Amino acid sequence: MNKIFAVAGVVIRELYRRKDFYVLFILTVIITGLSWIVNFFHDEQIIRFIKEICLLLIWISALVIAVTTAARQIPAERETRTIFPLLAKPISRWQVVVGKFIGCWIASGLALVVFYIFFALVSASREHTLPFDSYFQALWLHWQFLGIVIGMTLLGSVALSTPSANMTIIFVITLGILFVGGFLHKVAQGMSEPSASIVTAIYFIIPHLELFNVNELIIHNWPPVPWPDVLIATVYGLAYMAVFLVAGCLVFRRKALN
Amino acid sequence: MRRALLTIVLLLVLCFGLVAWMQPRRDARINALEPAGNSTLASLLGDGRQMVADYFYTEADVYFHSGYYPSVFDQARRQEEADSDVSHPEEGSSAQEEKGYMGPPLDWIDAFGRHFMPSRHTHLHGEAIGEMLPWLKLSADLDPHHIQTYLVSDYWLRRMQKSAEAEDFIREGIKYNPHSPDLLYALAQIYLEDRKDYPYAENLFLAARKCWHERDDSKPEPDPNHPSQDAKDYLLLERIYGGLDRTEQAAGHLDKAIEYLEQLKRISPVPQDVQKRIDKLKLQIQKRR
Numbered sequence: 175m176n177k178i179f180a181v182a183g184v185v186i187r188e189l190y191r192r193k194d195f196y197v198l199f200i201l202t203v204i205i206t207g208l209s210w211i212v213n214f215f216h217d218e219q220i221i222r223f224i225k226e227i228c229l230l231l232i233w234i235s236a237l238v239i240a241v242t243t244a245a246r247q248i249p250a251e252r253e254t255r256t257i258f259p260l261l262a263k264p265i266s267r268w269q270v271v272v273g274k275f276i277g278c279w280i281a282s283g284l285a286l287v288v289f290y291i292f293f294a295l296v297s298a299s300r301e302h303t304l305p306f307d308s309y310f311q312a313l314w315l316h317w318q319f320l321g322i323v324i325g326m327t328l329l330g331s332v333a334l335s336t337p338s339a340n341m342t343i344i345f346v347i348t349l350g351i352l353f354v355g356g357f358l359h360k361v362a363q364g365m366s367e368p369s370a371s372i373v374t375a376i377y378f379i380i381p382h383l384e385l386f387n388v389n390e391l392i393i394h395n396w397p398p399v400p401w402p403d404v405l406i407a408t409v410y411g412l413a414y415m416a417v418f419l420v421a422g423c424l425v426f427r428r429k430a431l432n
Numbered sequence: 433m434r435r436a437l438l439t440i441v442l443l444l445v446l447c448f449g450l451v452a453w454m455q456p457r458r459d460a461r462i463n464a465l466e467p468a469g470n471s472t473l474a475s476l477l478g479d480g481r482q483m484v485a486d487y488f489y490t491e492a493d494v495y496f497h498s499g500y501y502p503s504v505f506d507q508a509r510r511q512e513e514a515d516s517d518v519s520h521p522e523e524g525s526s527a528q529e530e531k532g533y534m535g536p537p538l539d540w541i542d543a544f545g546r547h548f549m550p551s552r553h554t555h556l557h558g559e560a561i562g563e564m565l566p567w568l569k570l571s572a573d574l575d576p577h578h579i580q581t582y583l584v585s586d587y588w589l590r591r592m593q594k595s596a597e598a599e600d601f602i603r604e605g606i607k608y609n610p611h612s613p614d615l616l617y618a619l620a621q622i623y624l625e626d627r628k629d630y631p632y633a634e635n636l637f638l639a640a641r642k643c644w645h646e647r648d649d650s651k652p653e654p655d656p657n658h659p660s661q662d663a664k665d666y667l668l669l670e671r672i673y674g675g676l677d678r679t680e681q682a683a684g685h686l687d688k689a690i691e692y693l694e695q696l697k698r699i700s701p702v703p704q705d706v707q708k709r710i711d712k713l714k715l716q717i718q719k720r721r
């Protein structure tokens with residue numbers, strides 16, 4: 175376990191050395207600030223519009239940080255040939271993959287905490303309330319979402335030839351699932367066979383990332399999701415992370431490194 | 433080397449000449465399409481602005497329902513967009529609460545997913561109504577010829593006691609749509625009900641009536657079996673005459689109010705009701721004498 179956390183520690187240190195997070199965070203602050211100062215009919219109580227923009231930016235930033243961090247891990251080690259001294263140590267290939275995954279996941283989680291603290295400050299400054307339960311659920315579920323995406327990205331990074339191809343595919347798949355994934359069964363209802371069965375099968379196979387998005391609930395001040403449902407969603411997320419990690423380890427085990 | 437340099441200079445001169453030739457034409461084209469007041473967002477979006485404006489207008493309705501809104505994959509979406517609650521909220525009172533668009537879940541993922549999204553039909557109330565106004569403002573910035581956006585915003589702003597803001601917004605709409613009877617009628621309402629400036633309100637109602645005739649006289653008569661937006665909008669004309677009647681009554685000119693009601697009687701689907709109002713006014717005049 176120590177070996178896995180040693181690899182993870184290196185990944186976490188890499189995140190705060192790189193400038194991606196700082197740039198994206200500053201951009202989020204600036205754009206949210208601009209939407210804050212825009213005057214709509216002299217109404218200074220308007221907050222949902224600002225919350226929507228801030229959350230959209232947080233989701234974009236977190237996705238970019240997670241995918242770009244995870245996609246570069248193993249290809250960079252291979253490119254700089256540091257993978258050889260790493261694997262020469264008493265560490266197995268699956269430990270490297272799991273270490274990279276945990277590192278990316280924790281690093282993304284730390285970035286998320288900063289983003290959500292900023293969001294909570296923005297929201298509380300106008301609403302004068304802090305629905306801690308709702309915001310914690312949003313952060314937690316968002317983190318599970320990132321875990322699945324990082325798992326997918328790591329699998330892509332050992333299966334695909336270049337990081338750029340991997341990142342493009344992951345962005346397309348993730349956005350596709352987020353926007354369309356939850357409606358595939360409805361789309362299938364209007365299709366003829368065999369397309370309907372294929373689309374329905376895809377609907378049940380894909381990880382339903384939209385389950386982890388509770389933005390509408392926190393923008394419009396709905397009550398928090400029941401905790402047992404959050405627990406089930408967490409188990410659902412962990413199951414998909416495990417699937418992608420095992421697949422990634424299996425592919426990497428047989429991968430030629432030179 | 434000298435030849436390459438000359439070629440670059442030639443290309444630069446060509447580019448500059450092309451820009452100098454195109455710029456005034458482009459400006460003329462944009463001015464013809466949009467007389468003034470292009471926002472930065474509108475410039476950035478170019479011809480796609482109308483699509484984005486429609487999206488923002490729908491977002492206002494989404495906010496009015498606090499996020500409970502059918503997706504583009506739901507059957508109810510088309511109906512909701514065509515007949516949004518935000519444009520006639522009085523029909524969506526709590527007594528007439530909708531049952532919702534979702535229906536029974538199709539599978540366990542659908543059922544489970546409903547815990548993570550708004551799943552109850554509600555409407556914004558009180559000061560929270562202001563939350564949807566940014567979308568309406570942005571929509572109007574992008575598509576200033578969509579009259580409904582101004583009318584909906586005006587309705588909500590006045591309900592929020594923001595009459596001055598409503599007037600500014602309606603005037604902005606009139607700047608882009610100077611002959612719109614709907615906008616002139618909305619402005620007249622502000623002067624009649626909020627400002628109590630009856631002479632000014634009367635002038636605006638008369639201007640609205642004139643614009644209505646300019647716009648609708650050439651249109652076909654409405655067919656109750658086949659409702660069409662291209663037919664004469666008698667409902668608006670009725671409202672204009674109703675506004676003129678109320679203005680004259682408020683100013684104490686009952687004779688003129690009767691004149692407008694006589695004109696309203698000719699187009700009203702319930703002329704007997706209008707006649708009752710006329711009789712009532714005539715009685716008032718007799719009592720005064």
